[in-house]
Amino acid sequence: MAFVELPEWAALAPVLILAGTALALFVFDSVNPHSTNRAVLAGTSAVGSLAALGVAVWFTAAGVGAPGMDGFGVIELFDGQIVVDQMALFFIIVVTVVTALVVVASYDYMEGHAYQAEYYSLVMLAATGMATMATANSLVTIFIALELASLPSYALVAILKDNRGSVEAGLKYFLLGALSSAIFVYGISLVYGATGFLQLDAIAAELEALAAGDGGDFGGLLGLGILMLIGGFAFKTASVPFHFWAPEAYEGAPAPISAFLSSASKAAGFVIAFRVFTTAFPVDVTGQLIGVDWTLAFVILAVVTMTVGNFAAATQENVKRMLAYSSIGHAGYVLIGLAGLGAGSELVMGAAMMHLLVYGFMNTGAFLFVGLAEHWGVGRTFEDYNGLSRQAPIACAALAVFMFSLAGVPPFGGFWSKYFLFTGALEAGLLVVAVALVVNSALSLYYYARLVKAVWIEDPIVERDGLTQPTGLYAAIVVAAVMTVVLLPGFGPIADAALEAAAVVIA
Template sequence: MYSDIIALMRPEFLLLAQIVFLLIYDLFVCECGKKYFDTIACGLFVVCSVISFYPFGGVTVFGDCFGGMFSTSEMSQIVKMILCLGALLVFLQSKTWLNDERIVGKRSEMYILTLSTLFGMNLMMSAGHFLLFYLGLEMASLPLVTLVAYNKWSKESVEAGAKYVLMAAFSSGMMLFGIALFYGSVGVEGMYFDAIRKYLMVQPIQLMALVFFLSGVAFKISLVPFHLWTADVYQGAPTNVSAYLSVVSKGAAVFALMFLSFRMFANVFVYWQYILATLIVLSITIGNLFAMRQTNMKRFLAFSSISQAGYIMLGMIAGTDMAMTSVVFYLLVYLVSNIGLFGVVSIIENKTGMLTISDYNGLYKTNPKLSLAMTLFLFSLAGIPPFAGFFSKFFVFMSAAEEGWYILVFISLINTVISLYYYLLVVKAMFITPNENPIEEVKSDCFSKIGLFICLACTILLGIFSCVFAFISDASFALF
């Protein structure tokens, strides 16, 4: 009985164990032990993640427990793996930032808070009931607030924290209102997703519930009418936390929405598609237009991530199993290239404090490796053929076009061309624009080197080797 629960919730229990262990380790170990804190935390995380997801002799890990509140499937395991990979890459890149003398004393908190958000995200992925979904969402967003306001000496970081906490609470209020309306209109058998799916019909109150619920989640994904916090928070937060926000936190919200809509919204799917289509067109276009006029690197990445969120949602619109595969694959590719990009930005920011795009002028002369890596990541985000970004965009477009969303695909294609312009602006600044005194040569620590290497390898190889896509494709399921 209990062994079933432990087998099903293995990733969650291991995350909890890591949190407790790191807390105790940080409290009781001597000074010389603290020097190795980063190594120990990262190593422990790798080991625990492997144990979480390794199929030990075919132990069954799919099923329900707690009366259907918590359920795992093959897909949810894959998604959790992707989130763990994202968190690991962020850990690897944040060593330089965490060894800043102003926060080195409390660096353990960063690991503990990040792991707690990961725990909340895992709950969101496996939720089978709105209560668990809500708790997971809050668990994923509240520790992030403290991470955003981590640099207490910096006015900007604190201000970003204030903005983020208010927006997070407001969006969860909106989402709760939607959930309350769902409960009132279709809650005869309680708030289990499967029960709600049976009773959901096209009535005004249920559509209103859908809209409020979606707007709450869209705040987390930063789709366009709900994107206003994004640029400010990404700019103010420490760069590594911005990376986490833009990829892992956003990805978790996307995955949660994906599972929820594939399990619940079969009867209202036509309306859901039209709402989604509007949000997609708005986010892709407005994200692109605002990204063009940014001068700050982090704001630029924020707006580019808004428009990327539009592409991710474009994958979801079809509701077939191909759609689910394309969303997960797109997010995996987006994760490695965006974290890599943030990694380069954070290396340069932590060493020199330079953040505007014009600071990158002539970077190629002094840091050829970094600028080459950055170019590859930018190409991947823009979707230029040999890299994984091209294939992920291709699958997303294909899944939408298969269901006849030609106009939507056409608009997104035009926007892809527009996005090339601003991604290439950065490339131009690094390689072509002449500069008398470019940023001097930057030495990064071996942690960030490993992180960047993983990102680069994934960006190049994910598109060429189809086994990853086939692996995801085997696990995905359709709406109907």
């Protein structure tokens, strides 16, 4: 079926392309440190991320990582430290899509900024880290990839060095990030202590042996380790125990970076959580050892996270902060994917993956609209956005699409992924979670609709002159909006891909 026989390492091509782009920009910056040639820099990053996206889509279509007759099977590289399967490719697609949108939008947003080349190389390095997180199959590679994604993010949040809000956001993001990565490493060390392995498959095999009765009683140590690992994931996905950083970091950071962190970084955090908990800690064996089912932790986290996020979002006056809290709420929805794993069905996790893909478009678009508003300088609160549709109808139409899709109103992509999550949760017998999902979605409609109302119906408080139409930001927003709508007829194949990917990982 394949036209050319590619070597096995070529399965990593999307990651390699991202890394190559990042290093090329880095070299460009070293050779020509004062370049402000934004077109070349943003263009290189966009081409790099789109190339990685194209390769990842091609691989998915060609059946890389798919089992069965016309697939190439799951590809393991470096002695199983890295694995390329459908789930990895799916999340690489999410990450590269968001990266492409963000770099195109940054072309206008970062205009006049002193650190152009550094900015783009840091974005690409962070994207490399996130794509590697999708393929990592050992606690070692997971931790290093996590740091590779985090370190550039800290700098990116604080990159507006004269802006106090940005610096403050960077500081808080860094402090909580350092704390959570310390807890994460400690969790890894405890899991290593209980099993003697760091590679996920080897951990699972060792747990089987322990559960069968040879070896001591390592349940408590293992449980503590898993709890600490959950802490690390919670930071990366901005879910409850470690969500404090999110509103601050998203509000203070440049808007494209907020979009990047809240969409791509969150997806990358979830992919390692999915991988670790499906591969290394099979529900039944681990539950037998610890005495508690770890899905219980995720049931609690999911309900608490979505409730905290949505209730806090409803009380915000600042649009960016509202979006930040709503992003916490969405982390809660996706956590259902892990909470429902106990039932052994791939539907919940597939639905969570679909939601992350749709979320990648709609949430990135929403944050980029905020970036556009910051570019115009119209202010930050709901009132400041009043009547924007008179000057910028296209962007505001896109905003309405994002908001209704985020709220999960029927014809949009967000509705379908939430619908799958709902049915999946019911199928897994998680009635409480399903109810929480519905109640929170209804609540979220209130504050999303409030923004749409401000933009379309309210009269502007102050008269504005005509607003500029920055090409890059507009292009990114329109593409994101179109994709949010177009995903709808294309939802069948996406749902299939996500469900298949989930089935392979769970099996």
